[in-house]
Amino acid sequence: MVLAHILDEVVRTDGRRVLAGLxxxxxxxxIAEDVLQEAYAxxxxxxxxxxxxxxxxxxxxxxxxxxxxxxxxxxxNRTRPLQSDVEAPPPTPEDDDPSGIEDDRLRLLFVCCHxxxxxxxxxxxxxxxxxxxxxxxxxxxxxxxxxxxxxRLVRAKKKIRDxxxxxxxxxxxxLAERVESVLSVLYLVFNEGYASTDAPSLLRPDLVREAIxxxxxxxxxxxxxxxxxxxxALMLLTDSRRRARISEDGDLVPLDMQDRSLxxxxxxxxxxxxxxxxxxxxxxxxxQVQAAIAAVHATALRSEETDWxxxxxxxxxxxxxxxxxxxxxxxxxxxGLATSLEGALAWIERLETEADLSRYHLLxxxxxxxxxxxxxxxxxxxxxxxxxxxxxxxxxxxxxQKRLSSCAI
Amino acid sequence: MKYILLIYSNERQWTEATxxxxxxxxxxxxxxxxxxxxxxxxxxxxxxQPVTTATSIRFTNGKPKTMDGPFAExxxxxxxxxxxxxxxxxxxxxxxEKMPGMTxxxxxxxxxxxxxxxx
Numbered sequence: 425m426v427l428a429h430i431l432d433e434v435v436r437t438d439g440r441r442v443l444a445g446l447x448x449x450x451x452x453x454x455i456a457e458d459v460l461q462e463a464y465a466x467x468x469x470x471x472x473x474x475x476x477x478x479x480x481x482x483x484x485x486x487x488x489x490x491x492x493x494x495x496x497x498x499x500x501n502r503t504r505p506l507q508s509d510v511e512a513p514p515p516t517p518e519d520d521d522p523s524g525i526e527d528d529r530l531r532l533l534f535v536c537c538h539x540x541x542x543x544x545x546x547x548x549x550x551x552x553x554x555x556x557x558x559x560x561x562x563x564x565x566x567x568x569x570x571x572x573x574x575x576r577l578v579r580a581k582k583k584i585r586d587x588x589x590x591x592x593x594x595x596x597x598x599l600a601e602r603v604e605s606v607l608s609v610l611y612l613v614f615n616e617g618y619a620s621t622d623a624p625s626l627l628r629p630d631l632v633r634e635a636i637x638x639x640x641x642x643x644x645x646x647x648x649x650x651x652x653x654x655x656x657a658l659m660l661l662t663d664s665r666r667r668a669r670i671s672e673d674g675d676l677v678p679l680d681m682q683d684r685s686l687x688x689x690x691x692x693x694x695x696x697x698x699x700x701x702x703x704x705x706x707x708x709x710x711x712q713v714q715a716a717i718a719a720v721h722a723t724a725l726r727s728e729e730t731d732w733x734x735x736x737x738x739x740x741x742x743x744x745x746x747x748x749x750x751x752x753x754x755x756x757x758x759x760g761l762a763t764s765l766e767g768a769l770a771w772i773e774r775l776e777t778e779a780d781l782s783r784y785h786l787l788x789x790x791x792x793x794x795x796x797x798x799x800x801x802x803x804x805x806x807x808x809x810x811x812x813x814x815x816x817x818x819x820x821x822x823x824x825q826k827r828l829s830s831c832a833i
Numbered sequence: 834m835k836y837i838l839l840i841y842s843n844e845r846q847w848t849e850a851t852x853x854x855x856x857x858x859x860x861x862x863x864x865x866x867x868x869x870x871x872x873x874x875x876x877x878x879x880x881x882q883p884v885t886t887a888t889s890i891r892f893t894n895g896k897p898k899t900m901d902g903p904f905a906e907x908x909x910x911x912x913x914x915x916x917x918x919x920x921x922x923x924x925x926x927x928x929x930e931k932m933p934g935m936t937x938x939x940x941x942x943x944x945x946x947x948x949x950x951x952x
Contacts, residue, residue: 540922587944588834590921598923 430476431467436630438481440556442488444528447535448591450492453553453581459495463488529554529634530641531591536580537605538589545580548573550609554638555616555631564816565616567783593645603646607655607711610639614659619817632663643698653702654712660695661718664688676823680727692722713742732762749779750786757790760797769794785814789824796831805831835876835918835945836925841909842938844883861933869917869928878915909938916945 439460446456463484477483536550544566551557551565563573583589594602617631639656646652668682677683699715717738724730739755753775760768772791781787792807808828815821847855862880869875887903903910919925922942929940 538922540926587942588921590923592923594923595927 427468427471427476430471430480431464434467434480434484435464436556438484440554440634441529442481442485443553444532445485446488446492447532447553448528449489450496451588451591452585453549454585455492455495459488459491460484462491527641530638530645531593533606533609533638534593534602535584535589535591537602537609538584539602539605540587540589541580541583542576545576545583546605547609547612548576549580551613551616552577554634555613557616557631561616565612599646600649603649603652606642607651610635610642611655611711613638614662618662629666632659632666635659636663648705650702650705650707651709651711653698653705654709654715657695657699657702658711658715658718660691660698661715661722664691664695664722670819674819674822675826676819678823679721680730682727684725684727687722695719695722708741710742710746713738713745717742730761732758736762749775749781750784752779753781753784753787753790757794760794765794765798769798783814785811785816785820785824787811788814792827792831796827801831834921835916836922837943837945838878838915838917838925838929838932839911839941839943840913840915840932840935840938841907841941842912842935843908844910844912846936847912848883858934865931865933866915868931869915874917874919874924874928876916876918878913880913881911884910 443456443460446460447453450456450459466487467480467484471477532553533550536546536553538546541549548562548566551562552559557565559573559577560570562577563570566573593599613631614635617628617633617635636656636659639652639659642652643656664687665679665682667688668684668686669677671677695715696719699712699719702712702715717735720731720735720738736755736758739751739758743751743755753772756768756771756775759771769791772787772794775781775787776791788807788810792804792811795801795804795807805828808824808831812821812824812828815824850858866875866878884903887901889900889902889904890897891900892898915928917925917928919928922944925942929942932940
């Protein structure tokens, strides 16, 4: 029991790093996953007998590498050699190597974002290998059947192996064209950590940390790309609210009711500083605009002091570059708080008929909030009911339930 | 690893091109081939004659039948190929991007089967 706990912990803290190194060593995702599993199995036999090693992650790394090498030696008709550094050093601690260019997981990210991979399969592969998500969790995040996700993963791994997509950071002149997909995959990993589709607690701090770590490496690698900085700033500013976002009972606390003294000031300061650096490049993009919105929230000491006019203007800017129904919904809500609740309601009602958001719980939830602010409690309650029928995350469900009962009084 | 670079473009652009353009593109291909030879990556290649010269043997239930024309009628046609040997797809892409005479169309990169490396 205790041993299983220790192993769980090792899997969480070191597993993905070891896996990334194994993929580089073997050039084959399946073999890498296989030998890592084998090493786990070995640990369950060896550790009870000899005691848990002082550095379990390093033990796992050494043993799984040895297993990979054995496997290649026994394979006579192998089609590809092992990569050169067979005697690789043990994995470095999480925050080592801030320049990070030689980071295995960053390389892995670039492999997953290679434009030669079929659409969407790279993102799934990144969530699986970098995020450690199960196929089922990825399927949930993509709102697709599990079999489809499994297919995507198989196809991506096969293409990487058979067409030999290299495990390396692309040459400098190729970086710019890869940036967008790298950032969008990181954004996806972060979002899954911040608003998990499946986890009971809503948050998966390990995913959030990993996304932020990789975003930092991306900034180091792509200093001339303001959008990389924009994304890092967005992550930091969003994550700064982590402690205030969930109540002690596990409820979701909406932004305007959060205890702002719980916000992480150092993360806010860093986020704002990085955003300023990005904006100084004079090439704003969607991540910078979203970070700017988060910064306006983060720098309002009290909810009533929020500069909704500025936020509303920023959403209009965002809508130009990212004209999605979800962004439009946010723009409508911001407009409501800045200018006119009735106007926001009309806008949301138009979205109800025009946009394909019928499965999106935040549409009725936002409508309900606007109606509640207008004092139209009966209609608000009906909209909360609609939202409850669509929501999947338990923490968000609880929050909506509370709002609903407050309308009934 | 060996890759074949399959060059697809609108054949009419080529058959209707002026002598001057044809000579220019052929000279570029000469240079391209030399650059590949200098890098030690080229293993073969050729220009194909137009699809009007193509003959297809279509098989139905194992029975061959000879027909006029290419395997499929498409907007763009296979007009030539190179076989190169490089370390990975990234390097193959590097060469494909430098293909002479491409204003539109596509270069398809396909890794060759492992058996082919024996020859």
